[in-house]
Amino acid sequence: MTTAPTVAPGSVSALSARELRRAAWSRWGYRLSVVAGWAVFVGVWYLVARFVFTPQQLPQPHVVATEAWDVLTQRDFSTNIQASILRVVAGFLLALVLSVGLGLLIAYSKWWRRLLNSLLLFIVSVPTVSFAILSLIVLGISPMGPIINAMLVATPYITMNLAQGLTGVDRRLIVMSESFGRTRPQIITGVLIPSSLLSILSGARLAFAVAWRMELLTEVFASSEGIGFQIRRSFESYDIRGMLAWAVLFIIIMLLIENLVFRQIERRLSRWRSPEVGTTQ
């Protein structure tokens, strides 16, 4: 009833050239589609600018690009950009310090967790424009407004991720360390910090993106320099070209910080994690 299985002769076979080509295509095809995506984006922008709007209403991409370049090379760029970056970094660092305290409270006390949870969730759910406008009357036009607002919106994200990182640490690792007679400081530096660092980092990254936008918005309402202020000034003089140029720079700076700072730290920190390899189930 059953036939004996046979061992295939020359059993190490190979994919045909066509199949290999198909595999390569599916790898490179994705990159191709990304390039195509950018082409479509810029192309649609051109078409809309050309046929739907007047050049004042929506300038063509290359016009915006030249304008951005002009802004980059003129002097008040550096004062504006420097002001914005310094403020967001200051707010972010303040948030980091505050979050370490709050995060520890949340991780180790149930009561504080409940209290801070509702406060922090409240901050997250407030429309950011309210913070921006409120700083206008509380602090007036001053650099403090953007700094404090950036701190305010960044804190929940860092704190929550920090607390989650700390409470999410594998209990078994701690029990293991205790059973080997490690002291508390040793457990903190050897287990708690390394295993929660990535979660903290992802919170910090998110927080920075949020803070950067908050900072911009506050500058729109209550500042006399910075990228946000420039965007508002362009808006008030109906200069859409300048507005888009500043917005493009805003995005580029955000991407640079993402990739040059946070990505690098993350790569360094996550070296101990095994890369995702195709494994058997």
Add this chain to the structure above:
Amino acid sequence: MATVLIENLTKIYPPTLNHARQVQALGGLNMSITGNVFVAIVGPSGSGKTTLLNIVAGVERPTSGSVRALQEGVPAQIGYVFQEPRLLPWRTVVDNMLYVQDRKSDRSRREAEFYLQMVGLSEVADLYPSQLSAGMQQRVGIARAFLVNPDVLLLDEPFSHLDALTGRSLRDYLQRIWLQTRKTALFVTHDVTEAVELADRIIMLRPGGVAYDDIAITLPRPRRPADPAVRDVQDEVLRRFDAMGAAVRFGTAQAAR
């Protein structure tokens, strides 16, 4: 009567970003399984066992060769029990079972409850998977496979990540149910004792997905692991399994048998 015909089956995974070289998971496999037999497929990790079942189930496509699972000439209904439970976490146990069932009626719910009862889980129909233990979830997976009234039953190391005690009791369940239903079954495992306890026939795969040995087991059922006759067969199969390991290590596997 169900038949599974596998002819010169080869599966090669193309190189990926993480893995620069292509991998041969199955290399020219031939086997034919007919009737209500319980076939165990044993082999070390990475010998293409899961790949084989996935191809039989139609989840993956072979690189070359053919697989046919037929019931009276038409494609057979497959029931697949996976290595993990694979239940939808957001649906209750009974809804999970009805998810794979084609007829929707009052009767099919009663049917689902019948198979749940068969695996000893009549109480949990309306709970969510996260409320069950791992062993109970795996039993739901088995009940689900029987619910579709399969012609061919595929089981992929269903007990391998459970603790030994739970694994043992589930094995008893499976043996009992199989004796009642006698479905054609392909049971993948890397545990030789388990294979001897359950199977009529044991097919050994060696790395690269090549059949190495085919052993018929004619012990009477139900089999108890403590039975001396079962013990003897287990020893014999284990010996051959070790011989395969040695043969693979010394590069003489081609010449086996």
Add this chain to the structure above:
Amino acid sequence: MSDIHAYQSLPGLRQHDSRPAAEGPLTMRGLLRRPWFIRLVAVGVLVFIWQWVTWVNTRVPGIDEIVRFMVTEMTGGSHGGALTGEFWEPLSLSLQRYAIGLAVGIPAGALLGLVIGASRWARGLFNDTVLVLLALPAVVWAFLASLWFGLSSAGPILAVILTAVPFVAVNLAAGVRNIDPGLVEMSRSYGVPAGRRLRHLLLGGTLPSAFTGLRLAFMTGWNSLLIVEWFGATSGVGWRARFWYDALRYPGFVAWIFLFVILITVFDRLLLSPLERRAFQWNQQPTLTFEEEL
């Protein structure tokens, strides 16, 4: 371009305590631990901070002033001079714009997200564009919309749509891509038909991230609506706040800002949270274990 993890979920943002709080005998310690008591403390902290600010900075109105102003505004009473209260008209107009914007933006974003999540090619094509839209600050949309459409309602509505779409799309795409491939394989091996897969597998698998996207769309859409109305409208709640600001009537200005916050919070509490709780009732702790009855 990197993937900006813009406003993915905040851990805890949707974690409801689904287990009822233990209601023990009412001792002092027990009282201190009741969730409602802790929430009361949280509100108290906020009120205290606000009053402290008014004390330090005299430009900032106290809570009593704000409430009094709002009452006059709501009852249509006189604010002195020729100024009378206006409440329902700006409010209903804004809510209308908000509703229309979301009704267009959410389905559009959902469709885009599903396509990006389901197909690698679509992901390559649209992913970066969506991320650019996401990174563009809401205020730029607001300014563009008001420059393009002047003082009509089209500007605010467009701004709501444009902010909502990328948030919904990004989150839904992530949800689709995170569906357990094992479950997809399982469905294929049992030959589960497409309709049932859509309802049980896709819907269930993407619901958590869909809720995140939805909540973010609600929040940011409201935000950009207010910005457009502040800078480029002659009606709506944003305009009303601006009106009192320009009139140097700070209690009125702050009252409207508080209203922004209260509205979005109430909306969340009354609509989103209950829906979410219902959708996630499966996500509970294990209550049963393997019982040996062999």
